[in-house]
Amino acid sequence: MGVHTETNEYPSPISSSRLFKALVVDDSNLIPKLLPHAVKSIELIQGDGGAGSIKQLNFIEGSQVKSVKNRIDEINEDTFTYSYTLIEGESLKDKFASIAHEIKFEAAPDGGSISKVTSKYYLNGDVEINEEDIKASKEKVLGIYKVVEAYLLQNPAVYA
Structure with a gap:
């Protein structure tokens, strides 16, 4: 099993604490509200929300x-x-055993933040990595990020 690692940084005018609260702590409430055309619900199906817990994202x-x-x-x-591992779902296809993400929201000098994301794609057997699969996955996550960011810009008191 091979591992393909990607590291990306995303600057934002939103503070680290607000992004963390919106994208991590309250994702199960906020994401379906902001993206009802894509995300039906996010449910905690095992655990208390801490390490070892399992969240299920249900799409429309x-x-x-x-x-x-x-x-x-x-x-x-x-x-x-925040670190999490995608362990089950159609987006793994037959190519990936799992996909682990490590995210760190850091303060930027201008008062905003920089989200540093490291993703490790654990490949099944001798599967070749397809850059298009990686790109499509990153674009979906970045799309959610941008929707949340726009919402927070329009609502400066939310998660303050």
Whole structure:
């Protein structure tokens, strides 16, 4: 089993604490509210929301992906770090055993933040990595990020 690692940084005018609260702590409420055309619900199906818990993202009827399950590996509200592993769902296809994401929201000098994301794609057997699969996955996540960012810009008191 091979591993393909990608690291990306995303600057934002939103503070680390607000992004962390919106994208991590309250994702199950906020994401379906902001993206009702894509995300039906986010449910905690095992655990208390801490490390070892399992969250299931359910997508709307007719989506290419019905649902995915993520295992929370770390959540730290003091350091604004969050790690999770996609462990089940159609988006793994037959190519990936799992996909692990480590996210750190860091303060930027201008008062905003920089989200540092490291993703590790654990490949099944001798599967060759397809850059288009990686690119499509990153674009979906970045799309959610941008929707949340726009919402927070329009609502400066939310998660303040």
